[in-house]
Amino acid sequence: MTQKLKLSSIAAVLAATTAIPAAAELKYENKTGGYVLLYGQLNPVIVSVDDGEETETRLLDNDLSNSRVGLRLMQPFGSNEFTFRFESGLGLPGTGTANQNGTNTNGWTRADIRHVDFALKGGYGKFSAGQGSMASDGAAEVDLSYVGTALYSFTNDENGAFFYRAPDGVLSDITVGDSSDNFDGSRRGRVRYDTPDFNGFSGAIAYGKNILSSSDDDDYYDLAVSYNNTFAGGVEFAAGVAYAVRDFDNGSGKRKDTIGSASVLLPSGFSFTAALGNRDDTSSGASDPNYWYTKIAYEGDWIAWGKTGVGVDYFDGSDFENDGSSTKSWGIAVVQRIDSINTDAYLKYRNHDFDDMVDFDKNEAWVLGARWRF
Numbered sequence: 001m002t003q004k005l006k007l008s009s010i011a012a013v014l015a016a017t018t019a020i021p022a023a024a025e026l027k028y029e030n031k032t033g034g035y036v037l038l039y040g041q042l043n044p045v046i047v048s049v050d051d052g053e054e055t056e057t058r059l060l061d062n063d064l065s066n067s068r069v070g071l072r073l074m075q076p077f078g079s080n081e082f083t084f085r086f087e088s089g090l091g092l093p094g095t096g097t098a099n100q101n102g103t104n105t106n107g108w109t110r111a112d113i114r115h116v117d118f119a120l121k122g123g124y125g126k127f128s129a130g131q132g133s134m135a136s137d138g139a140a141e142v143d144l145s146y147v148g149t150a151l152y153s154f155t156n157d158e159n160g161a162f163f164y165r166a167p168d169g170v171l172s173d174i175t176v177g178d179s180s181d182n183f184d185g186s187r188r189g190r191v192r193y194d195t196p197d198f199n200g201f202s203g204a205i206a207y208g209k210n211i212l213s214s215s216d217d218d219d220y221y222d223l224a225v226s227y228n229n230t231f232a233g234g235v236e237f238a239a240g241v242a243y244a245v246r247d248f249d250n251g252s253g254k255r256k257d258t259i260g261s262a263s264v265l266l267p268s269g270f271s272f273t274a275a276l277g278n279r280d281d282t283s284s285g286a287s288d289p290n291y292w293y294t295k296i297a298y299e300g301d302w303i304a305w306g307k308t309g310v311g312v313d314y315f316d317g318s319d320f321e322n323d324g325s326s327t328k329s330w331g332i333a334v335v336q337r338i339d340s341i342n343t344d345a346y347l348k349y350r351n352h353d354f355d356d357m358v359d360f361d362k363n364e365a366w367v368l369g370a371r372w373r374f
Contacts, residue, residue, distance in 0.1 A: 026374070034075035042067045045369030047095055047158045051165045052361025056100060061092035062369050064150065064157035068114065080122040085132070087115040099161040100171060111212050114187060126194040131211065135192060135204035136185025136222040136259065139242035143273050144265040145297035146309030149371065150346040151333040153182040153261060153275040153293045155315045158350065158367045164360035176363050179320045179327045179354040182293065183257040183277040185244055188220050200229040219247040234267040253282030261293075271297045273313075291317035291327070306337030325356035333367075345370040 026038035045062040048055060061067050070087035091108025098104075117132035143152050160177030190208025205223040210216040222244035230236050239262035246255040261275035275293040297311030310333070317327035333348035348367040354360050 030075075032076065034073070037072040038070070039072070039374060040067075040069035041065070041371055041373040043369060043371040045095065045158065045367055047098070048366045049159045049162050050364045051100065051162060051171075052363070053165055053169055054100065056098075056162075058098055058103060060098055060103065061090070061094045062158065062367075062371070063094045063096040063160075064154075065371060066090070066094055067092055070115070080120055083117075083119045083121065085115045085117045085119075088113050095158045096160055096177075098159075099175070100163060113212060123196065125196050128192040128194070129190070131187060131189050132192070133187050134185040134190055134208055134220060134222050134244070135194075135206040135224040136242035136244040136257070137187060138184065139224050139226070139240040140182040140184035140259040140261050140275050140277055142226075142238050142240045142261040142263050142275075143295075144236055144238055144263040145271040145273060145295065145311055146299040146307055146337070147297045147311035147333055147335050148273070149309070149335045149344050150348050150367070150369075151295065151297075151311050151313055151331055151335075153273075153295075153313075153315070154184065155182075155293075155313075155329045155331065155350065156180055156352070158348075159352075159363060159365040162363060164354055164363060166358055166360060172358075172360065174321055174354070174356065174360070176352050176354075179325070179352065179356075180291070180315060180317050180329060181277075181289070181320070182275060182291065183244075183259045183279055185222060185224075185242060185259075186220070190220070200227050202226055217249040219249070221245050221247075236265040238263050248283055252284055253286075255283065255286070256280040269298050269300045271295075271299070271311075273297070287319045287321065287323045287325075289317060289320040291315060291320075303336075306339040308337070309335045320354075322356050325354065327355075328353040341372065342374070343370050343372045 027035055029035040043062045043065050046059050048057040067090045068087055073084040075082045089112035091112050093103045093105050115132050117130040119126055119128040141153055156176045162176050163171045164174050166172055188208030189211030190206045192206035195203045203225045207221045222242055224242035226240040228238045241260040244257045257279050259277040263273040265271040273295040278290040280288055293315045295311055295313035299307055299309040302308045312332045315329040320327050329352045331350040335344055335346040337344055346369055350365045352363040
């Protein structure tokens with residue numbers, strides 16, 4: 001059932017969220033330099049989506065960075081470090097499952113497990129095994145802007161499951177998520193190697209399987225290179241590129257993604273971010289989509305609460321869902337840091353325009369939320 005929320009209720013929910021007290025770090029150290037750290041976050045959001053004819057407003061968990069709990073363990077062994085990480089989403093009804101037909105409220109499933117990851121790190125680099133990030137995870141989402149908390153290259157977190165509406169008012173079977181993607185890497189049950197840092201450069205390679213899905217026996221492998229540095233005058237720069245392959249188990253072919261992103265943050269508070277990607281899919285009937293993305297943002301200490309970030313972005317995609325289709329999306333957001341309670345509050349507007357033989361109605365979303373971390 002669709003939940004209709006009045007503006008007064010929206011304000012009340014945000015106020016209640018940001019009233020959560022700040023928590024001390026839950027870190028427990030031993031006498032040999034090791035530690036166990038408990039952590040987590042809550043990220044409730046109110047999303048109002050207009051498909052051109054109807055508006056749906058709901059209180060959900062934001063899949064941009066979902067509510068979760070986790071545990072990190074680190075134990076030094078001579079010049080090496082052994083680490084273990086467990087992390088899981090809470091299984092709350094999320095933005096990625098909500099559309100005009102309702103919201104998935106099935107609760108927690110094993111797909112909510114994010115990390116069960118073992119690693120050994122030393123001067124030789126880092127070896128990892130278990131459920132965790134593939135090498136290409138994050139390569140399309142390098143972003144130094146503070147507003148990146150809410151506004152980044154993946155443009156359909158909050159309304160990706162909503163269907164586009166045709167000019168005659170009938171809902172299509174194409175979702176906002178079908179019409180755009182940044183092809184960023186995933187988390188899989190994998191083995192991975194990361195090189196040491198060489199003057200800001202590092203590389204990674206991984207092979208994995210989707211161990212959380214009984215219907216996916218495909219092979220995944222990828223490699224990535226990243227760069228991070230701060231130059232004279234305080235100019236920060238970061239970039240990443242990756243190549244990822246999904247080898248379909250049914251023998252229908254392979255899906256190959258080439259992605260990259262870069263971001264620069266100036267001492268003035270201005271930042272510039274760009275990303276692009278191309279997909280080569282040899283499976284039957286698949287299109288080969290591509291996109292480019294850009295964002296300009298600014299951040300500063302305008303009020304005593306903490307840092308404020310604002311930004312505007314634009315996404316341009318081609319051949320998503322079908323050859324010849326066109327996707328345009330733009331967004332604007334403001335994020336406010338509240339240091340006293342370790343919370344990021346944000347307000348965002350996102351507009352999606354998809355043309356695939358039919359010029360579908362625009363899909364618009366307003367997003368109001370707050371992420372509290374402990």
